[in-house]
Amino acid sequence: MTRVLAPQLERQLVDARLLLGDSRDALTRFGALPEDQARLVGSIAQLDEFFLLVVVGEFNAGKSAFINALVGQPALVEGVTPTTAQIHLLKYGEELDYEEMAQMTGASVSALKMRVKRARDRLRPMLEREGEVDGPR
Numbered sequence: 635m636t637r638v639l640a641p642q643l644e645r646q647l648v649d650a651r652l653l654l655g656d657s658r659d660a661l662t663r664f665g666a667l668p669e670d671q672a673r674l675v676g677s678i679a680q681l682d683e684f685f686l687l688v689v690v691g692e693f694n695a696g697k698s699a700f701i702n703a704l705v706g707q708p709a710l711v712e713g714v715t716p717t718t719a720q721i722h723l724l725k726y727g728e729e730l731d732y733e734e735m736a737q738m739t740g741a742s743v744s745a746l747k748m749r750v751k752r753a754r755d756r757l758r759p760m761l762e763r764e765g766e767v768d769g770p771r
Contacts, residue, residue: 650681
């Protein structure tokens with residue numbers, strides 16, 4: 635499985651699992667109701683699921699900057715003037731091929747290939763500065 639989280643966040647996830655496991659054990663020892671125990675077990679399971687996060691706001695409110703900070707890399711263009719005037723769906727997609735992305739987005743395969751090339755061309759200088767370049771040019 636491909637690691638999605640940075641090491642520090644992975645450690646926080648492990649800590650959360652341990653804390654919730656201890657809480658589950660305490661609920662059992664203190665005779666908590668089965669539905670309360672089941673709710674906690676569901677919460678533990680949700681730690682391994684992806685979620686949908688919607689970010690909305692006024693023009694130039696810092697939505698792109700927020701998302702870039704959240705994902706830890708420049709995924710969206712930021713600027714003084716409005717730069718992302720469309721709805722964007724960001725999804726971890728290392729394992730998706732162009733046909734799957736086309737189905738998800740409604741764009742043609744050729745349009746997606748062009749967008750990916752443009753994105754790589756824009757990100758390459760930043761990644762080269764940080765020594766993180768890999769993959770096709």
